[in-house]
Amino acid sequence: MLEITDLVHSYGSHRVLDGVSIRAAEGELVCVVGPSGCGKSTLLRSVAGLIRPTGGRVLIDGKPVDRIPDNLAVVFQDYSRSLYPWMTAANNVALPLRRRGLDRQRRREAAMAALDQVGLADAAEKYPWEMSGGMQQRVSIARALAYRPSLLLMDEPFGSVDAQTREDLEDLVLRVCAHHGMTTLLITHDIDESVYVGDRVVVLTRSPARVAADLPVGLGESRDQIATRQLDAFVRLRAEVGRLVRGGSSTSNVLEKH
Amino acid sequence: MNVIRAVGRLWLIPVTLVVWEIATRAAEQPFFPPPSATLARMGEMWLSGPATHLLLTEQALDDFGPSLARLFAGWALAAVIGVAAGIAIGCSSRLSGYLDPLIHLGRAVPPPLLVPFFLALLKLSTPAQLTTIVFGIIWPILLNTIDGTRTVDRQHLETARIFGFSTVERLTRVIIPAAMPKIFAGLRLALSLALILLIIAEILAGSGGLGYRLLTAQRTYLYTDMWGCLVVLGLLGYLLNSAFLLMERRVLAWHRNARQTT
Numbered sequence: 001m002l003e004i005t006d007l008v009h010s011y012g013s014h015r016v017l018d019g020v021s022i023r024a025a026e027g028e029l030v031c032v033v034g035p036s037g038c039g040k041s042t043l044l045r046s047v048a049g050l051i052r053p054t055g056g057r058v059l060i061d062g063k064p065v066d067r068i069p070d071n072l073a074v075v076f077q078d079y080s081r082s083l084y085p086w087m088t089a090a091n092n093v094a095l096p097l098r099r100r101g102l103d104r105q106r107r108r109e110a111a112m113a114a115l116d117q118v119g120l121a122d123a124a125e126k127y128p129w130e131m132s133g134g135m136q137q138r139v140s141i142a143r144a145l146a147y148r149p150s151l152l153l154m155d156e157p158f159g160s161v162d163a164q165t166r167e168d169l170e171d172l173v174l175r176v177c178a179h180h181g182m183t184t185l186l187i188t189h190d191i192d193e194s195v196y197v198g199d200r201v202v203v204l205t206r207s208p209a210r211v212a213a214d215l216p217v218g219l220g221e222s223r224d225q226i227a228t229r230q231l232d233a234f235v236r237l238r239a240e241v242g243r244l245v246r247g248g249s250s251t252s253n254v255l256e257k258h
Numbered sequence: 259m260n261v262i263r264a265v266g267r268l269w270l271i272p273v274t275l276v277v278w279e280i281a282t283r284a285a286e287q288p289f290f291p292p293p294s295a296t297l298a299r300m301g302e303m304w305l306s307g308p309a310t311h312l313l314l315t316e317q318a319l320d321d322f323g324p325s326l327a328r329l330f331a332g333w334a335l336a337a338v339i340g341v342a343a344g345i346a347i348g349c350s351s352r353l354s355g356y357l358d359p360l361i362h363l364g365r366a367v368p369p370p371l372l373v374p375f376f377l378a379l380l381k382l383s384t385p386a387q388l389t390t391i392v393f394g395i396i397w398p399i400l401l402n403t404i405d406g407t408r409t410v411d412r413q414h415l416e417t418a419r420i421f422g423f424s425t426v427e428r429l430t431r432v433i434i435p436a437a438m439p440k441i442f443a444g445l446r447l448a449l450s451l452a453l454i455l456l457i458i459a460e461i462l463a464g465s466g467g468l469g470y471r472l473l474t475a476q477r478t479y480l481y482t483d484m485w486g487c488l489v490v491l492g493l494l495g496y497l498l499n500s501a502f503l504l505m506e507r508r509v510l511a512w513h514r515n516a517r518q519t520t
Contacts, residue, residue, distance in 0.1 A: 050416055074420045081413040085516040086435040095431060096421035129516040147421065 001026045001061060001183045002047070002151060008055035009042050016042045018208035019056065024200075027181040029174075031194035034204030035245055040187045043209070044155050047185065048074055060151055069151070070099070073144035077156035079136040083128040083143075089115060090124040093143045100147075114146035115139070117176060134165035138172070145176055152177065154186040158193065167225050170197050174223060191241045195234060196223060203244040212244045291482045300486040325456060325467040328384070332391030333452045337445055340396045344403025344441075345434065354404065361400065369394030369455060373462040387459035394455040395448040402444030406437030439513045442506050449502055453495050 460469025
């Protein structure tokens with residue numbers, strides 16, 4: 001569904017991405033994790049068509065991304081700058097649907113349904129500044145859902161909310177992505193989160209970014225904030241991703257030493 | 259509590275009036291009539307008409323009618339031209355490259371100097387007065403609109419790109435609302451400037467209106483009339499500004515609240 005091949009990007013002489021290749025199958029949730037400032041956001045912006053990478057290519061459903069694809073939605077980290085403060089939650093969610101050729105009534109219905117899915121049916125007429133950070137991020141997830149993209153990109157979507165809200169939002173994303181069968185690329189610097197949310201975890205190296213490892217998670221469909229995090233498989237995988245993010249030796253070496 | 263506090267702050271006004279009254283009565287200067295005489299003369303000039311006309315006299319209609327019409331016409335014209343041009347220039351770096359030097363040159367010319375030129379060019383006094391007002395007040399509107407349009411948050415624009423907004427949607431749903439706080443700041447500044455330029459234009463190219471009344475009163479040694487004009491102009495400026503603030507508070511409620519919470 002999503003094929004990123006040998007992606008290279010430089011800002012001037014400063015190379016940020018150094019041949020990154022990632023694939024995501026239909027309906028898969030792939031977490032990309034890496035140290036801060038390693039070029040994760042540049043990767044996401046290239047996939048979204050917001051910037052033109054220096055080299056390599058990105059295919060979505062076999063079609064090269066040369067401008068912004070129309071079946072793609074993004075949830076940004078900074079919800080306060082992504083939602084429009086002059087519009088209510090419902091209007092923020094409904095506005096992109098004009099492009100889908102829906103009339104006013106239909107747009108309204110779709111927006112209400114999406115807000116309902118993220119548990120904000122009662123807050124439809126509220127303005128973003130009347131909501132907590134977690135609620136605002138829910139609105140921007142609802143906006144992405146209502147748009148019905150085949151590819152959802154999330155750039156550190158839980159980076160600006162408190163721990164409790166973060167867990168709620170992680171479960172929300174797991175639920176809605178599975179429900180809609182959406183292919184999702186989630187970028188994070190949080191190792192725990194990448195293992196908990198992902199079907200697969202792609203670890204990037206320190207800048208310039210390369211793929212250090214591409215690990216299947218294999219924790220099954222249903223996950224629970226407490227129980228899943230106690231599983232041996234979870235703990236082992238988290239440790240491994242942690243070592244890789246810190247630029248430690250590869251998995252096989254670590255295992256051989258034991 | 260708030261009412262008491264608000265009244266508490268107003269005590270300086272009656273005190274000033276009383277001191278002024280005493281001082282002017284003691285001085286007995288024809289140039290400085292006591293406020294009571296000025297107020298009485300204002301009532302006589304403008305508010306002694308028939309009840310059917312809300313007490314407004316013929317003279318009130320002659321003085322305020324044309325002045326207010328010019329003021330609002332000039333302001334509205336400057337707003338339409340300034341905002342439209344500002345958005346166009348703000349959105350196009352090519353256009354702003356060409357026009358920026360011209361704008362800064364135009365802004366630097368003191369508008370009263372252009373009254374004789376506009377008079378010669380346009381012959382009739384009303385078009386010349388309107389042109390003076392528009393030329394004098396358009397700059398804050400234009401510059402603020404350009405600035406507001408240029409400084410729309412990058413992520414607001416990227417969100418619009420991601421979700422494939424059309425050019426019209428991008429303009430009307432994102433860029434213009436985002437620029438509104440700055441546009442309103444420009445419009446408010448322009449409103450107070452408009453009053454100043456109105457009086458200058460009426461004094462220099464006069465035929466009726468408050469500025470003309472002020473000038474004739476001064477030339478015919480009617481100093482109480484002249485003071486009446488000064489007072490009413492002060493009140494008018496204050497009222498206009500308050501009314502505009504009230505409107506701004508309603509239209510930009512989101513902006514005030516968004517700023518308070520973040």
